[in-house]
Amino acid sequence: MLCLMSRAVNQLVDAGIVDDGDEKVDVRSLDGALDALVALVGDDLAAVNQLIVDNMHSPVALIPQLARYIVASGGKRLRPLLVLASARMCGHDGGRQLGLAAAVEFIHTATLLHDDVVDNSDLRRGKASANEVFGNKPSVLVGDFLFARAFQLMVRDGSLEVLDILSNASAVIAEGEVLQLAASNDTTTDEAVYLDVVRAKTAELFSAACRIGAVVAARPAEDRQAMADYGLNLGIAFQLVDDVLDYSAAQARLGKAVGDDFREGKITLPVVLAVALADEEERHFWRRCLEDLDQTPEDLDRALALMARHGTLDTAMARARDYGARATQAMLHFAPSPERQALLDIVQFCIGRDY
């Protein structure tokens, strides 16, 4: 699932006008929403990018080669941006957010590398994945290197609280990856397990990134918790929307690939909900397609028709809106500021998507 996040970032390139309560914001795209953030923390982001490049260095040439390939391959730096925006909104005016934003990106990149190996992925962000180009072995080992480097960056920062947050997040992410693996191609996976995976694999690092900003700003516990709640719920909403978009008619109209998850047998919420409402014949269909991976080209249309009949894309989007509302609620704990507005806009964009 985590691996879909960045694709979602790339996929979400158009959007409409969404209602943000008091005011109408024109969020033309996630890029647009991120641009607003980048405009606020642009200098910091440039410094983080430089730190990322500097810290990929190793006398072992293959490490910077592979690391550069994935780190520089079009990621939107969403997680580092959350660290930077959170730190600025919370009033930190030192430089601690920079190294920690780089550390968060390194943890994310390490999980991407291992995720692609585990998923046998050949594409990431529309280009050949690192494991496809360099092989699985270097991908495993360079992932390990980046993970270690992330902890070196945290040690350099010197906060045991940050180390606690990110070592816990790293363990939870790994648990989520194993849980997803255990549930893969299993159509009996229920919504609770699906949400456990999303929370662990995707939302936990969003949450940690946001919390860190409040920690470096030395904000009180309730502020840290509000930032963490915002990140957690944003992360869940993001992943739910991403999973819906994989079956999206709007995507199809834009000429984008639809049904990648279906072809790979991934058990996402639209499927979980459809299986829960299926009759015996439909359950057989889902098992054949997603467990046995025995599919004909027409099966995707059948799957889409079943989802439409049971309204599972609508239900999944409703769930996403619910988590988005929770993220918004958490953010409204803070006083108005340009950073708060930018963080609220990201939520609104995410859950306001046409699908």
Added chain:
Amino acid sequence: MLCLMSRAVNQLVDAGIVDDGDEKVDVRSLDGALDALVALVGDDLAAVNQLIVDNMHSPVALIPQLARYIVASGGKRLRPLLVLASARMCGHDGGRQLGLAAAVEFIHTATLLHDDVVDNSDLRRGKASANEVFGNKPSVLVGDFLFARAFQLMVRDGSLEVLDILSNASAVIAEGEVLQLAASNDTTTDEAVYLDVVRAKTAELFSAACRIGAVVAARPAEDRQAMADYGLNLGIAFQLVDDVLDYSAAQARLGKAVGDDFREGKITLPVVLAVALADEEERHFWRRCLEDLDQTPEDLDRALALMARHGTLDTAMARARDYGARATQAMLHFAPSPERQALLDIVQFCIGRDY
């Protein structure tokens, strides 16, 4: 290379009387040498084993299943023993060594899991490897989990200096793994690169384990450095001897497998030295066997004959003795104690082996 370490521990089950300077010590086996250590720190080791079991826990059942399989699969806990012995010798009488010894073992275990995936190994310590039993995917992910858990244990301890030591060691280990991968099946690998790999993959964690004992005992910098030097040189000697034993006639006489490294095309010091002294025809032989992996059953005999002609096993053992002498020298920085004696005995056993 790292993966051979534990096999060596199992393989080194017989030994003679070796000269330890002033006194004759009867070190019947590495097990015997470790037994002396275990006798000194037995309560601590039991506590570490309990911590290891407790910290493998996860609600995701596959994690403790796989972790238990590898953690409990006959490892000698050599690295945790070094932490415990070092801490005790240096005078630490608190309990900090316990969690940190468990953290070191978790880092080691994580690297074993990833190592076996990268090497496509099907055996570890004489039984099916975790990736063979559970598959590569869970091995990668549970390795990540154990690595994260190691950092959680360090955070719980609360020493930034220890976090610095082990995050640095983790990055160096990963660099060593990548360097070894880049040099694999490459007969032009020279002794300097081989030693870089051994230092990074094996010796760095030995060194970190020993240094941590001096850190928790709040010993001055020169004591920490002496412990680190002991561990580093012991680790190098250990790996060199292990690589020699893979071609050992003594092993063969005991009915043990000989030539595993040769069959896998591993470039270890006996080979590096033989290639350096080879004529054109011999170089062709080494390339065919170790780069192309085009071997007949007779080729191992030819390889052994070439090593004997060029004396490369003797030379490699002489190198090991040199590093062993450095380890001994570093240890003699400390005042005599039962722990010091046990740590010296391990060196003597290691380099005194018949091969």
